[in-house]
Amino acid sequence: MTASMTAFARRETHQPWGSLSWEIRSVNQRYLEPSFRLPETLRDLEPLVRNELRQALSRGKLDLTLRFYPAEDNAQLExxxxxxxxxxxxxxxxxxxTPAASLDPLRLLQWPGVMQSKKTDEGEVKKVAMELFHEALADLKAHxxxxxxxxxxxxxxxLEQINQHxxxxxxYLPAALEAWRSNLLEKAQKLQVEVDPARLEQEIVILAQKQDVMEELDRLTTHIKEVYRALKSNQPIGRRLDFLMQEMNREANTLGSKAMSMEMTQVSVDLKVLVEQMREQIQNIE
Incomplete structure (x- = not known):
């Protein structure tokens, strides 16, 4: 199933010893890049959370915040x-x-780990924090x-609009060749030049070979089928889709360079606009 990299999840719980809350924000990123804001007493949960993220997600920039508020009767510090x-x-x-240096007791108390909650069972807090994280991660994936x-x-x-184009x-292709043929005859008549019909047909064949866009149209059709196939995949597809957009844009550019009429040029422009619109959306796909 196609998954976006943009999502938000929040879970909280209230226990006799206090309350916990997880908040996860996810945006698009080329790789998986988590950043954490955790209470110092729960800092050792970070490796566990990182491992869970690697198993659940493949791409995205994630901001994870864990907040812990001890209950008042558990807030005594030692x-x-x-x-x-x-x-x-x-x-x-x-x-x-450096004899000039002075020791500030308040600075010592602010050092991580010096002040501890007196009654809270840290093991229980960590266990509940991980359970809550799993719930928040499930919400994030669903989003x-x-x-x-x-x-x-x-x-x-x-893709359907591209198919129509x-x-x-x-x-347009047969009409464009016929228009070019008529235009060449018209110019010859104005110049009062006799045109050899065999030579004219030969030039038309040569032009048709140079301006043949069926190869580009066939490749675009193949790319469209591949995009449909990717959208039905259960694997991360963002990078694959981005590659396909590059290839489709290249074919649309070639189509424009071979255009023999304003109509064909407009088709090329429309194709490039649609491909760019898709590419912008694909930047958010995992």
Whole structure:
């Protein structure tokens, strides 16, 4: 199923020991690039969360925020004496080298891990935090898939328009050759030049070979089929679709360079506009 890289999910829970909330924001990115904002006491959850993300998603820039608010009766703080002693020892070593330095107790208390919740069971908090993350990740994936379905519809609509333009181009080609033939005869008459019919037909054949766009039309038709096939895949398809858009744009450019009439030129322009519209949407597809 086609999945977008743009999505949002939020989950929260309230427990006797406090409340937790996960917030995940996802936007398009060439690779999977998560960034985290976690409470210091829950910082060691980051490797676990990264591993879960790698298994669930392949692309996208993600901002993940975990908030933890201890309950009031669990908000009593105690000093991590062992860590504080280490900090004071390190500060004394610095003071011995720079006597002008002063030790600020408040700065010590702000050091990560010095102040700890007295009653909260960290193991229980981490367990619930991971369960909540799984719920938020499931919501994020569902959001990405819903948006992906809508993006697929937009792309399919433009593929259908491209198909119509290809039919138009095929219909224009014989008329364009005949118009060129008539124009050449008209110029010869104005110049009062006798045209050898055999030579004229030979020139028309040569021109038809040079201006033959059936190869480009066939390749565009093949690319369209491949895009339809990709949209039905259960694998990440964003990069594949982006490559197909590059190829379709190249064929549309070649079609324009071979155009023998304003109608064919307009078909080429319309094709390039539709391909660019699809390419912009595909930038958001995983």
């Amino acid at each position: 000093v991590n004496a062992a860590l504080l002693d280490q900090l004071i020892t390190a500060a004394d070593q610095i003071y011995n080298r 990405r898939q819903r948006e992906g379905v809508e993006l697929a519809k937009l792309i399919e609509d433009r 290809l039919i138009t181009a095929q219909n």
